[in-house]
Amino acid sequence: MKIIINNSSQQPIYEQIVSQVKSLIIEGTLKEHDILPSVRVLSKELKISALTVKKSYDNLEEEGFIVTVHGKGSYVASTNRELLAEEYxxxxxxxxxxxxxxxxxxxxxxxxxxxxxxLIMEG
Incomplete structure (x- = not known):
């Protein structure tokens, strides 16, 4: 899973993670039942606090994009991609x-x- 953090962005880091994971799910790069990196692994990869990653995962779970199974990890939820695309x-x-x-x-x-x-669309 490739997440890119922009430290100069006005958007909080946890929102950047949420947004990028949602995009990966909507475009089909992440499919239902795919396992996400653990909070620790992702925080090390991104060189950010584990609490920030946890907050991102909590938000994604609250919105129905992922499911966390205690002791097993977080997985992409079984959802209708059309509903996800509509939310987007x-x-x-x-x-x-x-x-x-x-x-x-x-x-x-x-x-x-x-x-x-x-003009912007042409660029």
Missing amino acids: RREVEADLEQVIVKGRSCGLSDEELRELFE
Whole structure:
């Protein structure tokens, strides 16, 4: 499992881990019943606190992405990939809404926002 931590990001490290593990599950890189690295192993690999990894795993479990079996480890939960993809789409929609609100509050017209979006999509 390849997780990349960006220390200069505004996003907390545990959220970066949660986001990347969700992406790996949604895209099918991690499949149901795949075992995740132990909290200790992942914390050593990423050179971060085991508590941070534990918090990430707890969040993933709370959201239904993984299941932890005491003494055996954490596994990708049996879930419907379409439901996971739909959750991801909702997150993207919420982010886009924030961008639109910010753009409008800065005086950009809807047409300017569309043009900017198209420019970014081309890049």
